[in-house]
Amino acid sequence: MRSTDSPLPDDVETLKRLVLTRDAELALARAEMSSAEAxxxxxxxxxxxxxxxxxxxxSERKARLLDQMELSSRNSYLPRLRRPRSRDGERGGRRDDGSAAHRKTPAGRPFPAHLPRERVAVPGPTTCTCCGSGRLAKLGEDVTETLESVPRRWKVVQIVRSPAATARRSARRRRRSMCCRAASPGRACSP
Structure with a gap:
């Protein structure tokens, strides 16, 4: 194949041969490409x-779910103008820096009050997990409600967990973990 820099010949027969050779080379390249695709x-x-x-x-269902997840991830990159505004004036529950907005209310509504409730108490720890002290004070209750369906009857099961802390730590504000879980392993409970 000649380079494009070389001048084309003026002879018609030579030009025809040149066109035919280029057509043959193009057909060969297309054939190689189709064989590579095959x-x-x-x-x-x-x-x-x-x-x-x-x-x-x-599972075909899994494949469809993966396709749907891929589509939904693509839709999450839509411009922020199309997302609805929340009560705080932020779009789609996100702040301008991209982090999630802090919710002031729980995500779900409480179960109706007329449903019967069954209370299951989960005992709290009897000793401190880091210092071994047996003098723990009750910090409150964490209540989780789940809805159970018994045939022809609905009931709400309340699971109550009572976090506890040593007397020295109970004066402090309640933390996410029960007692000293965030402290380093060698450190004992301290005020």
């Missing part, structure tokens, strides 16, 4: 067969 498709099929042999048959 090889790629064959290798993908072989990989899928090997995966199925190793891990079992893939």
């Amino acid at each position: 090889l790629i498709a064959h290798l993908r099929l072989a990989i899928e067969k090997m995966r199925r042999e190793l891990y079992g048959q893939r």
Whole structure:
């Protein structure tokens, strides 16, 4: 194949031969490309067969769910102008810096009061996990409600956990963990 810098000949027969050789080279390149695409498709099929042999048959539902998750992740990159504003004036529950906005109310509504409730008490610790002290003070209650369905009857199960702390730590503000969980391993409870 000649480079484009070389001047084209003025002879018609030479130009025809040049066009025919370039057409042949183009057809050869297209054939090589289609054979490469066929090889790629064959290798993908072989990989899928090997995966199925190793891990079992893939669920079509899983494939559809993965496709749906991919679509939803693409939709999350939509411009912020299309997202609804929350009560705080922020778009889509997110701040301008991209972090999630702090919610002031719980995500779900409480269960109706007319449903019967069953209270299950989970005993708290009897000794401090870091210092071994047995003098613990009750810090309050964490109540988790779940809805159970017994045939023809609904009831709410309340699970109550009573966090506790030593007398010295009970004066402090309640933390996320029960007692000294965030402290380093060698450090004992201290005021």
